[in-house]
Amino acid sequence: MTIRPKLGLDGRTVRKARRLAQRATAPVVELAKTHTTVSVERAVLRLAGMTGTDPTLGSGEIPWVNRVVDTVRDQVGLEYGVALPVWHELRTGGYSSLDDLAEKVGSGSVQFAVPTGKDRDRAARAALAAARLGLSNIDRRRKERDRLIRRIGDPKQRPWIYLIVATGDIYEDIPQAQAAARAGADVVAVIRSTGQSLLDYVPEGATRQGFAGTYATQENFRLMRAALDDVSKEVGRYVRLTNYASGLCMPEIATLAGLERLDMMLNDSMYGILFRDINPIRTFVDQRFSRMVHARAGIIINTGEDNYLTTADAVDEAHTVTVSQLLNEAFAHEAGLADWQLGLGHAFEINPDIPESFRLELAHAMLARELFPDAPLKWMPPTKHMTGDVFRGYLLDGFFNLIGTMTGQGILLVGMMTEAVVTPWLSDRDLALQNVRYVLNAAGGLHEDFRPARGGFIAARAKQVLTEAVDLLDRIVDDGLLNAIADGTFGITKRPADRGRGLEGVVRRADGYHNPALELMEATGE
Amino acid sequence: MNEPAGLAATGGIVRPYGDTTGDGMVQLSFTLPIPHDARAEGAALQLAGKMGMAPAMVVHAKAMSEGFTFFVVYGSVTHLVDVSKVEVIEREYPLLPAKDVNAQIKRTLRRKLVVLGACIGTDAHTVGIDAILNVKGFAGEKGLEYYREMRVLNLGAQVSVPELVHRARAERCDAVLVSQVVTQRDAHLRNTRELSAAFREAMGTRRPLLVVGGPRFDPAMTDELGVDRIFGRGTTPGEVASYLVHAMGQHRGGAR
Numbered sequence: 001m002t003i004r005p006k007l008g009l010d011g012r013t014v015r016k017a018r019r020l021a022q023r024a025t026a027p028v029v030e031l032a033k034t035h036t037t038v039s040v041e042r043a044v045l046r047l048a049g050m051t052g053t054d055p056t057l058g059s060g061e062i063p064w065v066n067r068v069v070d071t072v073r074d075q076v077g078l079e080y081g082v083a084l085p086v087w088h089e090l091r092t093g094g095y096s097s098l099d100d101l102a103e104k105v106g107s108g109s110v111q112f113a114v115p116t117g118k119d120r121d122r123a124a125r126a127a128l129a130a131a132r133l134g135l136s137n138i139d140r141r142r143k144e145r146d147r148l149i150r151r152i153g154d155p156k157q158r159p160w161i162y163l164i165v166a167t168g169d170i171y172e173d174i175p176q177a178q179a180a181a182r183a184g185a186d187v188v189a190v191i192r193s194t195g196q197s198l199l200d201y202v203p204e205g206a207t208r209q210g211f212a213g214t215y216a217t218q219e220n221f222r223l224m225r226a227a228l229d230d231v232s233k234e235v236g237r238y239v240r241l242t243n244y245a246s247g248l249c250m251p252e253i254a255t256l257a258g259l260e261r262l263d264m265m266l267n268d269s270m271y272g273i274l275f276r277d278i279n280p281i282r283t284f285v286d287q288r289f290s291r292m293v294h295a296r297a298g299i300i301i302n303t304g305e306d307n308y309l310t311t312a313d314a315v316d317e318a319h320t321v322t323v324s325q326l327l328n329e330a331f332a333h334e335a336g337l338a339d340w341q342l343g344l345g346h347a348f349e350i351n352p353d354i355p356e357s358f359r360l361e362l363a364h365a366m367l368a369r370e371l372f373p374d375a376p377l378k379w380m381p382p383t384k385h386m387t388g389d390v391f392r393g394y395l396l397d398g399f400f401n402l403i404g405t406m407t408g409q410g411i412l413l414v415g416m417m418t419e420a421v422v423t424p425w426l427s428d429r430d431l432a433l434q435n436v437r438y439v440l441n442a443a444g445g446l447h448e449d450f451r452p453a454r455g456g457f458i459a460a461r462a463k464q465v466l467t468e469a470v471d472l473l474d475r476i477v478d479d480g481l482l483n484a485i486a487d488g489t490f491g492i493t494k495r496p497a498d499r500g501r502g503l504e505g506v507v508r509r510a511d512g513y514h515n516p517a518l519e520l521m522e523a524t525g526e
Numbered sequence: 527m528n529e530p531a532g533l534a535a536t537g538g539i540v541r542p543y544g545d546t547t548g549d550g551m552v553q554l555s556f557t558l559p560i561p562h563d564a565r566a567e568g569a570a571l572q573l574a575g576k577m578g579m580a581p582a583m584v585v586h587a588k589a590m591s592e593g594f595t596f597f598v599v600y601g602s603v604t605h606l607v608d609v610s611k612v613e614v615i616e617r618e619y620p621l622l623p624a625k626d627v628n629a630q631i632k633r634t635l636r637r638k639l640v641v642l643g644a645c646i647g648t649d650a651h652t653v654g655i656d657a658i659l660n661v662k663g664f665a666g667e668k669g670l671e672y673y674r675e676m677r678v679l680n681l682g683a684q685v686s687v688p689e690l691v692h693r694a695r696a697e698r699c700d701a702v703l704v705s706q707v708v709t710q711r712d713a714h715l716r717n718t719r720e721l722s723a724a725f726r727e728a729m730g731t732r733r734p735l736l737v738v739g740g741p742r743f744d745p746a747m748t749d750e751l752g753v754d755r756i757f758g759r760g761t762t763p764g765e766v767a768s769y770l771v772h773a774m775g776q777h778r779g780g781a782r
Contacts, residue, residue, distance in 0.1 A: 179591050179592075182591070182592075183591060194653055194657065194664075195652065195653040195656060198652060198656065211653060274661065275660060275661045275662045276660060276662060277660065277671075277680065307662075310668070383666065419666075420665075420666040425557070426557055426590060426591055426594060427555070427556075427557045427590060427596045430588075430590045430591065430596065431596075493661055493671050493672075501682070
């Protein structure tokens with residue numbers, strides 16, 4: 001569904017906003033290009049096929065990729081990347097495979113070196129071949145998705161209906177996800193266990209215990225994708241699977257998502273910094289790599305602007321959502337993502353007690369729609385003002401759905417009237433879907449008739465938010481994005497660049513740094 | 527009906543109110559794991575009857591998913607409520623919204639409340655302390671970092687007690703929050719006693735508030751462990767924040 005522009009936004013202001021976003025992000029991109037992180041390096045090994053955990057360490061939860069990257073770092077540093085020392089050792093040390101090398105690292109019998117001269121060239125070539133094989137696996141999964149969508153079909157309507165599953169046990173999640181698909185979900189998201197974003201490794205295997213969510217692991221990804229493939233054929237539409245590339249292991253999780261044909265990933269440029277106190281540089285370096293993988297894998301990213309509105313006032317701070325969307329877009333384009341892959345987030349979080357709250361919501365949603373006409377925006381339901389009064393909550397969700405269809409949102413996260421009361425019951429989900437269906441059925445074409453009055457409340461409000469966004473972007477460009485984050489410009493938390501979790505995993509690249517995955521992805525991205 | 531509605535007329539005995547005093551009307555919705563048919567509606571009425579609804583009416587029944595039926599039932603309950611026998615368990619502090627917590631800090635301290643959080647000993651599970659401190663929060667409530675009038679320092683996992691005492695002093699902090707998940711051989715109790723002893727020794731009565739939390743703690747053990755407050759499973763950031771301002775009010779001049 002394409003929606004014709006109706007707000008009469010000033011084209012010059014829109015272009016200025018984009019230009020400022022580009023200028024604000026450029027120095028941070030430069031930082032990302034001159035640093036690496038332990039997780040980026042581990043992702044290279046994962047792409048080359050290294051799997052499994054070291055059974056002798058702790059209770060066997062630490063992956064080999066962590067052991068190998070940590071060992072390389074201890075012995076020769078990561079300034080040149082992990083690929084050169086690993087593939088040099090693999091070539092010259094008489095190992096049968098990458099996994100064999102990992103096990104020898106575990107036993108402590110490997111001494112890594114950074115190769116030079118011809119040895120370096122040979123190691124780089126071998127690493128490139130291994131990374132190329134990994135990327136071709138991701139390419140194959142992408143083609144497989146395209147084929148399945150051609151054969152089975154896309155959902156008939158937009159927005160796509162997005163439902164969440166979260167039991168902590170992958171074997172419980174699977175029947176729930178299939179039931180959600182049968183009930184009408186076009187997208188199923190498996191919420192992660194609380195705190196996974198702060199783990200500096202990706203857990204392994206099928207997991208049955210999580211805290212308010214299920215661990216993101218390669219095996220869990222595989223199991224769920226296979227289950228949704230089955231149900232897709234049954235319901236006659238390709239049901240998409242979503243997980244989270246956020247936290248300390250973004251690059252690795254993005255890689256695993258590409259390898260297991262996940263379809264959407266939560267991947268915000270600043271969420272980890274603001275809400276999880278992850279070091280800003282770590283986040284931006286990891287994020288760039290993860291977005292390049294998503295671009296390659298044909299994955300749609302979902303950004304997290306809804307989170308700003310749960311901590312700040314949705315009216316006063318509306319422009320911070322616009323600014324974040326523009327920054328997310330600039331970072332995403334730089335990493336090679338196309339507009340159709342940008343599920344930019346925004347949310348229905350204005351206090352329903354304030355006058356004209358619906359018109360304000362509509363103005364904000366239309367602004368997002370018109371600023372990003374080719375992006376499948378992700379429209380997030382009310383949470384902050386869901387009070388436990390389930391009746392009022394059901395009405396709010398109806399108004400939320402109405403804006404979803406009036407403004408041509410691409411992805412609609414289904415709101416639950418029991419938000420903040422219980423994890424959704426079977427009946428809550430069913431009632432919520434009835435609500436969505438009623439609104440889409442009753443008002444699906446309303447956008448054709450609806451046009452806000454020229455210079456009226458809605459158009460004026462959209463213009464005001466855009467103007468405030470441009471002013472804030474101006475200040476960010478002057479200040480520098482990292483300083484703005486340090487000063488608490490977004491949300492209310494101050495996050496200095498030299499603090500936060502995961503900083504110890506950031507390494508400045510040396511001349512001669514080699515990352516075969518980045519090299520191949522950058523070559524195709526240009 | 528000539529009697530006035532309300533407690534006076536009923537001597538503290540009340541029934542639910544639909545549109546007439548004493549009608550006892552309630553509404554109820556639930557799902558039974560059986561397909562929708564006449565038997566299912568009968569089953570719903572049976573449940574309503576056992577819950578004290580007589581007469582009860584199934585006003586809505588709908589098949590849901592495969593093998594489930596959703597019901598809405600209206601009816602009059604036969605139960606009486608004796609208001610004079612209601613017992614209310616009082617928490618020692620009122621639950622306040624973030625806005626009021628901030629206002630109270632501003633009014634009583636006239637500066638930010640400094641909170642230091644950590645996992646001590648070998649415990650690497652920061653889930654608890656992160657849920658309380660991170661802006662992300664827990665159970666729909668924002669963490670303490672969200673409170674404008676608090677300065678929150680989260681030291682993370684495996685912080686030693688001397689390090690914690692040192693930082694608490696250096697930051698002139700008002701409250702120290704420690705979460706403990708690992709309980710092997712009562713490690714959580716041992717660590718907590720070590721914590722309180724160290725603060726007592728280093729700072730005496732001028733020590734900050736000591737608050738510990740974790741799924742296996744008994745909230746009644748504060749004296750025994752030498753801390754000010756213990757929070758158990760399911761504690762939300764709002765409860766901790768409300769407690770802190772309450773305790774600061776009581777403790778004024780004591781800390782720092």
